Amino acid sequence: MTSETVNNQMSEDDRPDLELRNLRIIEALIFASEKPVAPKDLQPYLSDMANIEALLEKLAKLYKGRGVNLVKRADEWAFRTADDLSYLLRKDNVETRPLSRASLETLSIIAYHQPTTRAEIEEVRGVSAGRGTLDILMEAGWIKMRGRRRTPGRPVTYGTTAEFLDHFSLESLADLPGLEELKGSGLLSNRLPSNLQIPMPFDGPLRDDEDPLDEFDEEEQ
Amino acid sequence: MTSETVNNQMSEDDRPDLELRNLRIIEALIFASEKPVAPKDLQPYLSDMANIEALLEKLAKLYKGRGVNLVKRADEWAFRTADDLSYLLRKDNVETRPLSRASLETLSIIAYHQPTTRAEIEEVRGVSAGRGTLDILMEAGWIKMRGRRRTPGRPVTYGTTAEFLDHFSLESLADLPGLEELKGSGLLSNRLPSNLQIPMPFDGPLRDDEDPLDEFDEEEQ
């Protein structure tokens, strides 16, 4: 990239400023790299006479005893947490996965339309909900079964949980932006029919048209 | 998990071994993370009497002049490659979607005038905000809805995020380029300069004339 045009009559060792510069560059490149870095990949960035191996050893020494070490793995170099601190990383080794599109859509409908039934969710989404989406949302702790709607079939009603509010930093459901806000932020287009409404979500106690869940519901799910 | 069972009769300052240990832990935790880390997230790993801010400052000093620096972004800390090496590390092929002029203009208005409303942004630009300016900026994670202004209509107020600071290498809003000059020229005001107080961009907690995002949504729907 940028080539060093230093007239390198002297050995590197006699040029502490150059050495420092090389060390800094190596440090930055290895830090920013997604994979361990081979010395030859560092070459183009360094001054012509740089002794890469020596520089790497020097840098490794500098990091020795620190919280992070520069380590060599099969001729390639990487920064790693010091062995004796690796417990820090094991502490909470939970994998964080982004919510799937389908789950996100389902969650958003439940959030706005609650208390709502599976059939109602499917009506808004226009596709039938796989069993998996509701399960995932329950597992995440973001939705719960509230009760049963007093209509034929007695479908289960769903609503969001306190963890849901917590995760999305909402103080209450009222914090969900309304129609005008969604339009104002550009999320909804302004060319919507005037009769489009966004329901007022409700997570209070069971409503008149809801019955409590009975004991078999858990298994049924 | 592993709790420090140090009998802390002495002050931390008298325990260089403890301090070193704390420094190493902070180093490891921040180094391992891609995103800035809040001091409160470090707390549980450190000894009870640790002065986190002082330790962070010390670590930052240690890394000063190196290829990788410990930097402060809003109130969080992260390791980042040194900015004087930026010309060397420059990656031009990461161009995702270049920011449109409208979006960039909107972003700078929000950054310098925050907290600000959509109507105020439109007033500065002299044109109504099309779809895809505010929401692109929200999608990028650079701006967020803060609250509602206590004026008729209770418009939503927008402000910048911590990611915004991180992305543009700003420690705080006070580092916005040209801020002092703009302040001096009165151009951050909504009105023609008079003897009015000149507002400064502000991303702290809700102000007196802002309400949290709530209540009104209910009435609206």
Add this chain to the structure above:
Amino acid sequence: MVSDNKDWLEQEQTTQNDSGAMQDSSVMQDSSVMYVDIEGYEGPLDLLLDLARKQKVDLANISILALAEQYLEFIEKIRKSRIDIAADYLVVAAWLAYLKSRLMVPQAPSDDEPSGEMLAAMLQFRLKRLEAMRNAGDQLINRARLGRQIFARGAPEQIIITNSQTYEANLYDLLKAYSEQREKNIKSNYAPKRRNVWALQDAREILQRLIGDNMDWVSLDNYLIKYLAKEEDYTTIIASSFTASLELVREGHVELKQSAHFKPLLMRRAKNN
């Protein structure tokens, strides 16, 4: 004071024609039509700023009167060539025509309306502010940015310092997912009709922009009609802007007054707003 704006327009005409010719030769066939890429502007203020820059003086020293005339002439030419112009541009034309009249007619002592100088200063301020914000944006985007010149740890090690959430989603994604679904459903059975009517919302926004920061009485209806209306639209414009202004009064945004029946309707921004 305004003698040179004609030169500028002619000059503009030829250069615009040149660039038009490169893009589309059919435009050239009618060489009397000025080729204007109004799409290239980010709204009327942007156009004004561009015109102001062509005065080649510091924004603090531009002639606002000349600028207003250049703008009006510009809009007039485009309208003659029957190019559709967004309402935003016409609103500003209306305002500038008003400004021009205030600047050219001496102010009577009893006059309640703002002085031309005051309006001109306001416009100048807005141009300066827009330019400042634009420059600030350029400076921002040219900073060393994360992921381009400044880098985070390339291979972060998996630790969860915060809580152990199994799934990640943010509020923005949630709102976006919801909006998209609601909108998708509508599109399937809703085809908006194109009506030649000023929506109340449009009228409202236009009025608000027109009134802007004015703390003094402004009479706008004449200008609105002259610049915004084709003859067949008079009714809807008057109806919508009148209704919208009432709404704005009710919400406390503006005040209205009329000295007698059929006198012009004056409005201004409400004092305590």
